Amino acid sequence: MLAFYAGAQGCMRLAAFNICLNWFRGLSWTYMSPTSTSLIDKVELRVFGGREWAVEGLCLIAYAVANFFMYYIPHNR
Numbered sequence: 001m002l003a004f005y006a007g008a009q010g011c012m013r014l015a016a017f018n019i020c021l022n023w024f025r026g027l028s029w030t031y032m033s034p035t036s037t038s039l040i041d042k043v044e045l046r047v048f049g050g051r052e053w054a055v056e057g058l059c060l061i062a063y064a065v066a067n068f069f070m071y072y073i074p075h076n077r
Helices: 001-022 038-050 052-071
Strands: none
Touching: 001 038, 038 052
């Protein structure tokens, strides 16, 4: 369960960091550099083809779903 929660937090961090960094730099919130050296950015570019809004949307949905399961679904302890 901890890994699930850590993954959800990672998704939220990715979305929040990317959007805030783009706004700070005066760019569109959906901007993604086509020449990035980041492994994550290269995977996103290959999978989503530069549609950064889809990446951020999926990250936010994954975060919401993970938090729903973490807090609202009863667990056997």
